Amino acid sequence: MPTPLSTLGIGAEAPVILMTGSSHWDPTRDEVAKLIIRWRYVSEVDALPTTGTWSRREFIQAAITFAAAIAFGRAAHAAPNARAPEPPSMTAPATVTLHVNGRDLPLQLEPRVTLLDALRNYAGLTGTKKGCDHGQCGACTVHVDGRRVLSCMTFAVMQQGHDITTIEGLANGDALHPVQQAFITHDGFQCGYCTSGQIMSAAAVIKEPWGSNDSDVREAMSGNICRCGAYPGIVSAVQSVRGNNSSSTPG
Amino acid sequence: MIDFDYHRATSLDDAIQSAEKTSAKFIAGGTTLVDLMKLDVERPEHLVDINSLAKDSNLSSVSQLPNGGLRLGALAHMSDVAWDPRVRDGYPVVSQSLLLAASGQLRNMATMGGNIMQRTRCWYFRDTAMPCNKREPGSGCSALIGISRIHAVLGTSDKCIATHPSDLAVALVALDANVIARGSAGERVIPIRDFHLLPEQHPEREHALKPGEIITAIDLPALSFATRSLYLKVRDRASFAFALASAAVAVDLQAGVIRAARVALGGVGTKPWRSTEAERALVGRKANAATFRAAADAALAGAKPQKDNAFKVILAKRTLERALTEVTS
Numbered sequence: 001m002p003t004p005l006s007t008l009g010i011g012a013e014a015p016v017i018l019m020t021g022s023s024h025w026d027p028t029r030d031e032v033a034k035l036i037i038r039w040r041y042v043s044e045v046d047a048l049p050t051t052g053t054w055s056r057r058e059f060i061q062a063a064i065t066f067a068a069a070i071a072f073g074r075a076a077h078a079a080p081n082a083r084a085p086e087p088p089s090m091t092a093p094a095t096v097t098l099h100v101n102g103r104d105l106p107l108q109l110e111p112r113v114t115l116l117d118a119l120r121n122y123a124g125l126t127g128t129k130k131g132c133d134h135g136q137c138g139a140c141t142v143h144v145d146g147r148r149v150l151s152c153m154t155f156a157v158m159q160q161g162h163d164i165t166t167i168e169g170l171a172n173g174d175a176l177h178p179v180q181q182a183f184i185t186h187d188g189f190q191c192g193y194c195t196s197g198q199i200m201s202a203a204a205v206i207k208e209p210w211g212s213n214d215s216d217v218r219e220a221m222s223g224n225i226c227r228c229g230a231y232p233g234i235v236s237a238v239q240s241v242r243g244n245n246s247s248s249t250p251g
Numbered sequence: 252m253i254d255f256d257y258h259r260a261t262s263l264d265d266a267i268q269s270a271e272k273t274s275a276k277f278i279a280g281g282t283t284l285v286d287l288m289k290l291d292v293e294r295p296e297h298l299v300d301i302n303s304l305a306k307d308s309n310l311s312s313v314s315q316l317p318n319g320g321l322r323l324g325a326l327a328h329m330s331d332v333a334w335d336p337r338v339r340d341g342y343p344v345v346s347q348s349l350l351l352a353a354s355g356q357l358r359n360m361a362t363m364g365g366n367i368m369q370r371t372r373c374w375y376f377r378d379t380a381m382p383c384n385k386r387e388p389g390s391g392c393s394a395l396i397g398i399s400r401i402h403a404v405l406g407t408s409d410k411c412i413a414t415h416p417s418d419l420a421v422a423l424v425a426l427d428a429n430v431i432a433r434g435s436a437g438e439r440v441i442p443i444r445d446f447h448l449l450p451e452q453h454p455e456r457e458h459a460l461k462p463g464e465i466i467t468a469i470d471l472p473a474l475s476f477a478t479r480s481l482y483l484k485v486r487d488r489a490s491f492a493f494a495l496a497s498a499a500v501a502v503d504l505q506a507g508v509i510r511a512a513r514v515a516l517g518g519v520g521t522k523p524w525r526s527t528e529a530e531r532a533l534v535g536r537k538a539n540a541a542t543f544r545a546a547a548d549a550a551l552a553g554a555k556p557q558k559d560n561a562f563k564v565i566l567a568k569r570t571l572e573r574a575l576t577e578v579t580s
Contacts, residue, residue, distance in 0.1 A: 091256055111257035111298065114285065134286050135357060147330075147359045154281045154360065157257055158300050201356065208355070209334055222490035223354020 096157050100125065101169025111157045116140045118156035119166060127167040127196050131225070138224035141197040142166050148204035150223075167196035170203060178241050179203045186237035190228035198224045202238045212244050252288050259300045263310075263465070267435055269299045271463035277301050279326055280360040282353070283369050291379050292370075292386060301326065301465070310467060313337060319473030325364030325431075325466040329353065329419070332363060342471055344480035344499050348422040351484045354491045364466035367420045367430070367446065368458065372493050373402065373413035384410045385454040392454075399557035401495070404564055406521035407555055411454030414518060415447060416493050421517035422482055424525045425499040428471050434464035443469075447522035454521075476503035476511060483574040484517070485566060494518030496567040498574040502538070509533045509542070509579075516550060519567045526550040529571065538579040540572070547571045 093108040098115075100123060107122045116133070119125045119142070131139030133152045140151040143165040170177045179202045182188070189195040201224045210216045217238045218231070226234065236246035260266035270277055275297035278284050287293035304326060305311035311326040313335045321341065323332055332338055333349035353361060375381040375393035382391035394402050394412050402412040423443045430441040441459050448456050460466070471477075480501035486492035497517035503510040512533040516524040529550035536542040547568035554564045 091254055110254065112252050112254060112288075134289065135282055138354065138356060141356055148356050149360050150282075150356045153285045153357070155257070155278075155285065155298075158259075158278070158281070158302060205355065208330075219490050220355055223356045 097160055098123065098156060098164055099162065100164045101166060107156070109156050111155060113156050114152055115142070115154050115156045115159050115164070116151035119151060125166050125168050129193055129196055131194065131197070136225070137194070137197075138201060139194050139197040141200040141224065143200060143204060146204070148201050167200055170199065177203060179206065179237070182237035182241045183234070186233045186240060188230055188233040188237040189226075190230050194224060194226045198226065198234055202234070202241070205238060206241050212242070214239065214246050214248055252291065253294050253296070255295055256297045257300065258297065259303055261303070263304060263433060263467070266299055266301050266304065267433065267463050267465055269297070270465065271435065272297050275299055277465060279362045279365045280328070282357050282361045283365065287370060287377070290377055292377055316470060321471045323363045323469045323471065325468055326362050329358035329361050329363070329366060330355070333358065340478065342422075342426065342477045342480065344422045344425060344477070344482045344501060345419065345471065347482035348418040348499060351482060352418040363419070363469050366417055367423070367443075367466070367469070369415075369417050370457075371413035372416045376413055385413060385450070388453070388455045395557070398559055400559040401493070402557055402560055403521045404519050404551070404554040404556045404560060404567070405516070405524050406449050408450045408452065408454070408521075410452055411450035411521065412557060413450070413454070413521060415520060415522050417523065418482065418484060418494060418497060418517055420447065420523035421497060421515045422499040423469065423471075424523040425480070425501060425513040425515035426471055426474060426477060428469055430466055431468040431470060432460055432464045433467050434461055438467070443523075444525055450521050474501065477501050479504065479578055480513070481574055481578040483570055483577070485570050496563055496570040498567075498571040500571070500574045500578050502533070502575070502578050504538055504579050507537055509536055509538055514546065514550060514571065516567055516571065519554070519563050528552065533575070538575075540576070543572045543575040546575065
């Protein structure tokens with residue numbers, strides 16, 4: 001018996017199943033996990049019809065096929081049930097060699113892959129976080145040639161020939177970077193999602209010509225948003241590395 | 252995001268030639284373009300990456316001009332220009348406009364040329380589900396009937412009320428800077444006041460560049476009283492936000508009397524807004540509160556507020572008055 005197609009909602013990080021056509025469908029956690037299709041594969045999601053009638057079996061099968069295709073790094077064309085035309089592809093993936101944390105990483109990338117997605121999804125360096133993906137939150141901050149930049153706002157192909165440092169490359173072996181240590185000592189985080197961006201930003205701020213006050217640190221770090229509100233700890237961590245006392249008290 | 256063809260320009264001529272294709276865009280810092288490509292607002296089929304041209308220091312650094320002015324290379328980054336001592340000391344209004352814009356990370360990416368080419372932050376322009384004459388000519392203006400809190404009160408038309416978002420451009424307009432552009436027909440100088448276009452009946456036309464033309468530099472003229480200049484920006488939060496109102500001012504003050512003045516406003520105009528009306532109200536007058544109020548009234552005399560942004564008229568006046576008070580004290 002066919003049931004109306006389930007509804008996919010597009011969240012900030014992933015499309016999620018909001019509603020299913022069948023009232024007696026009770027998916028396991030594992031099934032739901034498999035059905036969550038990442039936002040970056042929006043073209044694959046586009047390939048799923050959003051209206052019409054699918055059987056529950058068809059829907060689950062398609063979603064799992066998609067999840068599997070993604071897991072194996074394959075594109076949407078692999079999905080047998082895709083009904084919409086494929087997006088035109090003018091540029092096949094080509095080898096893009098990124099120099100990350102002292103190593104050359106040859107990756108097969110389309111030009112439209114951002115540096116952030118290249119690091120996380122192709123190089124396996126997931127320490128750099130995707131928050132807003134629009135240059136507004138700072139979670140994706142990395143260093144390019146020693147300067148802090150947003151990896152979501154540049155294409156990986158543009159960064160060939162540059163020295164890229166991510167949070168994974170900041171420590172010297174087992175010895176933490178002073179900013180990393182300071183974030184621990186001064187309790188500069190709560191949930192930790194923004195923390196790699198905060199630390200990468202701070203590790204550059206300490207070399208930039210800012211004034212010595214807490215207000216200067218707040219201004220310098222204003223491109224890094226912390227939803228937990230760990231700012232007092234962050235300010236005192238940055239100030240401690242710069243040799244200044246902070247009047248901020250971690251909450 | 253649509254797929255596109257990527258080309259790394261090997262020279263200025265190569266860049267110009269590559270960008271003459273329809274639907275080609277230059278990319279430098281990428282901080283506007285990548286954002287808008289993700290939103291499907293920008294859909295270039297060819298991207299011409301000009302970052303490798305930064306090897307030519309004429310294009311990427313700050314240099315002294317023979318006439319005493321300063322040349323800002325089009326590929327110079329906002330942070331480097333902001334902290335250059337010649338800019339900071341000679342043209343504080345430029346340095347401040349840069350440091351009050353964006354975030355530290357974005358300032359390390361965004362360039363001079365890209366900054367003045369920024370697209371509006373109008374939320375209807377950024378939302379492809381909504382009509383927008385700037386994005387889809389003839390589709391209508393959602394802001395005119397929608398939520399207009401962040402929109403312009405000066406230079407609006409019945410087709411568009413979107414503000415120009417650049418802070419730097421406001422400082423440049425006050426200083427009478429020149430944009431140096433290069434195309435297949437050679438180099439030309441575009442006064443910054445003529446660079447950005449009013450929306451009028453064609454809000455999709457935003458600037459004076461021709462297809463394939465590229466900005467190579469922005470020239471700041473020699474201006475003795477630019478040392479007494481200031482950029483004041485008012486926004487919804489203390490940092491990292493676009494202006495609700497801003498003022499760029501430079502004043503030649505002698506014995507308490509204003510001999511010459513430059514005034515431009517941001518956050519309230521459809522283009523970076525030079526106010527010669529305010530300047531006329533200042534010149535020859537004593538630098539005091541009454542003079543500043545008269546200048547602010549003159550600057551906003553032609554304002555046409557929308558349903559939600561009448562506050563901007565008052566805010567812009569107060570911003571200008573405070574900027575003039577600070578710069579003359």
